[in-house]
Amino acid sequence: MVNAVLPSPPAPTQTTGGAHIDIRGVSHWFEVSGGVLQVLDGVDLQVRPGEFVALLGPSGCGKSTLLRLVAGLEPATAGTITQNGEAITRPDPSRIVVFQDPTLYPWRSVWDNVALGLQARGVLKEQRARVDEALKLVGLTEFAKAFPHHLSGGMAQRVALARALVNARQLPVLDEPLVKLDSLTRIAMQSELVNLWQRAGFSALLVTHDVEEALFLANRVIVLSDRPARIAAELVVDLPYPRHRGDPRLAELRHEALKHLGLDATW
Amino acid sequence: MTTAEQVLDSPLGLQGNAPAHHAPRQKTPQTVALRPPAPTGIWPTGLLAAAAWVALGLLTLLWPNKEVGFNDWAFTREFGIATLVVAALLFAISLLGHRAGKLARTLRPAGQWLVALAVVLALWEIGTAKLGVLPSPFFAPPQSLIDVVHEDWQRLGLSTAYSLRLLANGFVLGALIGFVTGVSIGWSRIAGYWVHPLLRFLGPVPASALLPLAFFFAPSSYSAAVFLVGLATFFPVAVLTWSGVASVHKSYYDVARTLGASERFLVLRVAIPAALPQVFVGLFMGLGASFSVLITAEMMGVKAGLGWYLQWAQGWAAYANMYAALFVMAALCSGLITLLFKVRDRVLSWQKGTVKW
Numbered sequence: 001m002v003n004a005v006l007p008s009p010p011a012p013t014q015t016t017g018g019a020h021i022d023i024r025g026v027s028h029w030f031e032v033s034g035g036v037l038q039v040l041d042g043v044d045l046q047v048r049p050g051e052f053v054a055l056l057g058p059s060g061c062g063k064s065t066l067l068r069l070v071a072g073l074e075p076a077t078a079g080t081i082t083q084n085g086e087a088i089t090r091p092d093p094s095r096i097v098v099f100q101d102p103t104l105y106p107w108r109s110v111w112d113n114v115a116l117g118l119q120a121r122g123v124l125k126e127q128r129a130r131v132d133e134a135l136k137l138v139g140l141t142e143f144a145k146a147f148p149h150h151l152s153g154g155m156a157q158r159v160a161l162a163r164a165l166v167n168a169r170q171l172p173v174l175d176e177p178l179v180k181l182d183s184l185t186r187i188a189m190q191s192e193l194v195n196l197w198q199r200a201g202f203s204a205l206l207v208t209h210d211v212e213e214a215l216f217l218a219n220r221v222i223v224l225s226d227r228p229a230r231i232a233a234e235l236v237v238d239l240p241y242p243r244h245r246g247d248p249r250l251a252e253l254r255h256e257a258l259k260h261l262g263l264d265a266t267w
Numbered sequence: 268m269t270t271a272e273q274v275l276d277s278p279l280g281l282q283g284n285a286p287a288h289h290a291p292r293q294k295t296p297q298t299v300a301l302r303p304p305a306p307t308g309i310w311p312t313g314l315l316a317a318a319a320w321v322a323l324g325l326l327t328l329l330w331p332n333k334e335v336g337f338n339d340w341a342f343t344r345e346f347g348i349a350t351l352v353v354a355a356l357l358f359a360i361s362l363l364g365h366r367a368g369k370l371a372r373t374l375r376p377a378g379q380w381l382v383a384l385a386v387v388l389a390l391w392e393i394g395t396a397k398l399g400v401l402p403s404p405f406f407a408p409p410q411s412l413i414d415v416v417h418e419d420w421q422r423l424g425l426s427t428a429y430s431l432r433l434l435a436n437g438f439v440l441g442a443l444i445g446f447v448t449g450v451s452i453g454w455s456r457i458a459g460y461w462v463h464p465l466l467r468f469l470g471p472v473p474a475s476a477l478l479p480l481a482f483f484f485a486p487s488s489y490s491a492a493v494f495l496v497g498l499a500t501f502f503p504v505a506v507l508t509w510s511g512v513a514s515v516h517k518s519y520y521d522v523a524r525t526l527g528a529s530e531r532f533l534v535l536r537v538a539i540p541a542a543l544p545q546v547f548v549g550l551f552m553g554l555g556a557s558f559s560v561l562i563t564a565e566m567m568g569v570k571a572g573l574g575w576y577l578q579w580a581q582g583w584a585a586y587a588n589m590y591a592a593l594f595v596m597a598a599l600c601s602g603l604i605t606l607l608f609k610v611r612d613r614v615l616s617w618q619k620g621t622v623k624w
Contacts, residue, residue: 071525072525073521073524073525091524091525091526091527092525092527093525093526093527095525096525096526097521097522097525099518099521099522101518103516103518103519103521103522105519105537105540105541106617106618107540107541107543107615107617107618108540108617109617116522116523116526116528117526117527119532119536120523120526120527120528120529120532120536121526121527147617163522163526167526167527173525
């Protein structure tokens with residue numbers, strides 16, 4: 001909300017420090033009772049350093065699974081995923097997942113929640129300032145001592161974002177981070193996300209089923225098919241930031257995205 | 268009708284502190300009742316309590332005890348004087364009002380209880396010492412408890428200390444082992460596979476059922492009792508810790524893992540804190556179970572402690588001593604439970620306002 005008035009840097013993207021993600025021929029199956037369920041089918045995708053890529057698809061198509069694979073929470077059944085040339089085999093603090101739910105630890109104060117990553121890696125003592133900095137970035141400095149159950153949904157999600165940003169910011173992996181927010185908070189948070197991304201210069205991978213959100217935020221929108229997910233289309237959003245929701249070009253792209261999702265008739 | 272209106276009218280539901288322009292319009296009795304009593308001026312309930320205690324004192328002193336064939340109940344006069352002292356204190360506090368300070372503030376909410384206490388003591392006194400309605404060796408008047416404390420305080424105090432020592436040893440051991448067991452079967456699949464069925468099968472056996480066996484195998488009756496108290500504590504703590512650890516939401520682990528947490532961090536900083544509310548439920552249940560086993564063990568084999576004292580008092584038909592021991596036991600058990608709750612409130616302060624039990 002505050003960030004709406006902040007001046008944004010004119011450069012559309014920065015290419016410092018972002019991760020380079022290379023997904024090649026990734027297919028994935030889940031074991032379910034009575035057989036296997038294929039959720040991903042030969043996905044090839046690259047995220048260039050500093051790029052904001054959105055994965056758009058119908059719900060249940062497997063986009064969150066792809067994120068879990070990129071995060072290293074599960075290994076892919078087939079295919080390879082690399083980060084800056086190295087294979088991703090397990091979770092790493094350079095790739096931070098922001099989940100649908102803020103998943104704050106209720107027994108920790110906001111500050112301690114944000115400090116989680118640093119504490120887990122045993123560097124909290126030297127880097128305490130980063131926690132304050134991250135809280136400032138999301139505008140929650142005064143709530144440092146509050147406990148999560150005192151926060152609104154939007155604030156909790158911002159804490160989750162701060163918890164991600166306090167770490168090496170190479171690649172936030174965002175799994176529908178705004179889906180549970182009310183629509184007004186969501187619009188404000190989208191602008192905040194763009195601002196953060198521009199200031200911090202990380203690469204970002206966002207999963208969403210909100211067409212407008214994907215187009216408003218990302219450089220590139222990857223449209224996935226129904227399960228098992230394949231890449232159905234790739235839309236390059238060639239608009240400078242900050243974008244404007246009323247932009248006719250966005251409307252055009254939105255129409256196109258809906259066409260790829262088979263929802264053309266609603267236009 | 269008016270109440271509902273008042274509630275809807277007042278912003279944020281603060282009926283008691285309705286803004287000035289609301290106040291003169293309507294003030295239903297219900298609204299007034301919701302307002303906490305102002306801590307100023309004379310305390311009416313306190314005066315009533317003082318009167319009740321005066322009545323109790325006069326009744327004790329002026330109404331002669333009924334002859335029961337042996338010498339008179341000792342300490343009748345002292346009991347009467349003590350109640351009059353209580354009455355005088357209550358009277359002073361009531362008149363001083365808010366000037367009585369912290370003591371008055373703690374006593375105020377208990378005002379009605381103070382009245383009730385005097386009434387119950389009076390009924391007890393009348394039923395036993397004054398009229399002898401309740402048959403004499405089995406029922407003893409309140410002053411006989413003073414007698415017991417005066418004559419037998421050493422034995423009673425020692426018994427209490429023995430009980431406390433046994434309880435502390437057993438409870439702490441049982442709780443620690445239970446906690447570690449619970450965490451390990453909640454966390455490790457192998458530990459779960461082997462320990463869980465044992466826990467399911469042997470855990471529900473009442474610890475006191477193992478009493479004869481324990482006294483037979485253990486080197487001393489004391490260590491057998493420690494073992495049994497520990498066992499009684501162990502089971503609920505282990506089961507609830509396990510369930511607490513096992514029911515931690517998977518996403519809590521995902522978050523920590525993506526932030527670079529080690530296995531150790533996941534156990535110590537995620538699983539255990541998340542399970543702590545459940546652990547405290549287990550400790551609470553374990554403490555209750557341990558009291559019961561403690562007294563049983565002391566009655567059966569250990570030659571010390573409050574359980575033994577009860578048994579001994581009954582053997583001598585010293586019923587007043589039994590009542591005194593029961594009072595001490597009630598104070599001890601409720602005190603320990605309160606202590607546990609205080610510890611919980613402190614450890615789980617983050618829960619404040621979210622959980623009630």
